[in-house]
Amino acid sequence: MSDERFRRLVARREQTAREREEILAKRKAITDLAEEEAREDLLPEEDTEFRELTGQIRAKDDELRQLDERIAELSDEAERSRTVTEGAAAVKRAKARVETVHEARTYERGNGRSYLQDLARVQLRMDNDGQSEERLRRHAQDVVSDPEYRDLDRTDGNGGYAVPPLWLMSQYIELARAGRAYANLCTQQPLPPGTDSINIPKVTSGTSTAIQTADNAGVSETDMDDDFITAPVKTIAGQQDVAIQLLDQSPVSFDEVIFRDLVADRATKTDLQVISGSGASGQVTGVRGTSGIETVTYTDATPTVAKLYSKVADAVQRVHTLRFMAPTVIVMHPRRWAYLLAATDSNGRPLVVPEAGNPQNAIATLGAVAAEQVVGQMHGLPVVTDPSMPTTLGAGTNQDVIHVLRASDLLLYESGVRSRVLPEVGSGTLTVRLQVYGYLAFTAARYPKSVVEIGGTGLVAPSF
Incomplete structure (x- = not known):
């Protein structure tokens, strides 16, 4: 060839x-x-x-x-x-x-043979007649019979510079970041342009009907009251200043690496805002900060899966009772789902088993080994895991929470992700600013009773 x-x-x-x-x-x-x-x-x-x-x-x-x-x-x-x-x-x-002919050493000064040349010919498959490979074998025998001792190793400056590192640029390792599982459950709509606040009218008290006590008797009449809820438009932005030499000389598209990481972090921050936004310091009011959501307190010094199961059932019925509609999803931290997966009965049998096993008397079923999406079912509702659910709550700062909710009642308005390259700000030092930003507005206040949060000492960090 x-x-x-x-x-x-x-x-x-x-x-x-x-x-x-x-x-x-x-x-x-x-x-x-x-x-x-x-x-x-x-x-x-x-x-x-x-x-x-x-x-x-x-x-x-x-x-x-x-x-x-x-x-x-x-x-x-x-x-x-x-x-x-x-x-x-x-x-x-x-x-x-x-x-039995005695031969001189294979590679001696002045004999016209080159060790490096033979090595290159073999490695590049150019040794068609096999002579280079044969000389290398003879040289190996020469070294064994008459070894040479040299104090060189792979330390830089002591021979190590001859062993260069191999940089696999095509396999660049990006920073692992959480996604936006909770945010993706909400009703998502494009953010309308030209506004800094979205106001939604809301009926606060309704009309009434009653039995008419007799013909021509008075008919029940109650005036309807209304109000409105506000979802302020907030900004999530990030930037990175980069030397122009890095962009010009790097063998990878380093601007793409930075933009991907900024966009990924924006997704994480959006999810955190939806879950735990404080409503202050430029944040939206997240689900946990929304006034009027239901809470189920699970206080227990010796928590068990069976007790937690009943608390989730309580949360499900509260959505039915107070929102008059069915909940659609259960959201929990991956560690809480793992706690359920690890639970066994008195005979050591798991309480959460795959759906394909036709489980009997299981508290939940395992649907998929997945990240930040539906992983199974509990009380007939899909279970979604989200690592952005808080895990540092309570007096011991080691408690997490579980949300049972009707996700379609939550509204998330978002603009597209916008990117900018600004060479002017650092032109005096050949610095380029890479920037991404986007707007969002969120509200869970349309029907606060659509969300039930389970929390308390019964949800401390589990042991496995």
Whole structure:
């Protein structure tokens, strides 16, 4: 196999892969713009371009597949050639063992042989006749019979600079961040432009009816009262100042790394605002801070799963009784769900089992081993885990809470995520500011009785 031909194929594949990534980025920019402008559908010209780019991506995929097949074929040919060469070298070694001729050291100054050249030829598979590999083997025998001792190791400055680190830039490890499981349960609507507050009228007391005591007797009449609830528009923003040299010289798209991390953190902060926003210092009023939500206190020095099960049942009936509609979901921290999964009866049998096992007398069922989404069912309601649920409550600051709620009654208004690149602010030092921001408004005050929070000493940090 021609090594030059193999290198050309590899280089062509790398170029094709880069072209595919560029096309993919162009297509993503179209959908990002639509998302930023809160449009559900693409414009006609955007849709046409999107389809054309999709076709180009398919063509690049086909080209990559063909190149991969050809590279694999050439690699197989090289492997077969190497096997034949090794066989020929083995015959030579057998002949050499029969002879008793004393030879000089394989690599001696002035004999025209280079250890590094032979090593490179073998590693690059250019040793077609096997002579370089044979010399390397003889050199290894020379070293064993007459070893050389050198005080070099992998310490930098003592030989270590010859062993460089390998940086896997394509496998860049992003910071792990929690998502927005609770926020995604709410009724989500685009934030209307041109306002800093959303006001929603609300009936506070209604009319009445009653039995008419007799014909022509008075009919019940009660005046309706109303009020309104307010959802102020708040801002979540973040930025990072970066030296322009880092953006120019880094082998990875470092601006993309930073923007991805900023957007991921914004999602986490949105979830925390929905759950625990204080309503002060620029925060929205989250579910836990909403006046009038129901609470179930679970006070117990020796908590058990059975007792917790009854508290959840109490929370379910309170939504039915006070909101007059059914709850739709149970939200808890992953550690509380794990506490339920670890529970067993007196015979050591688990109390939460997979749905496929046709469980009997189970307090809950395990649906999926998943993160920040539906993981099972309890009291007929889906259970969603969210690591942003608080776990530092109570006197011992180690209690968590469980929410039973009708999620459709919660309103979350959001703008698109907006990004900015500002080279002017740090132009004097070649610094670029990367910035993301977005607006949100939230309210759980339409029907506070839609939410029941279970908390207390019975929900201290569990032991496993």
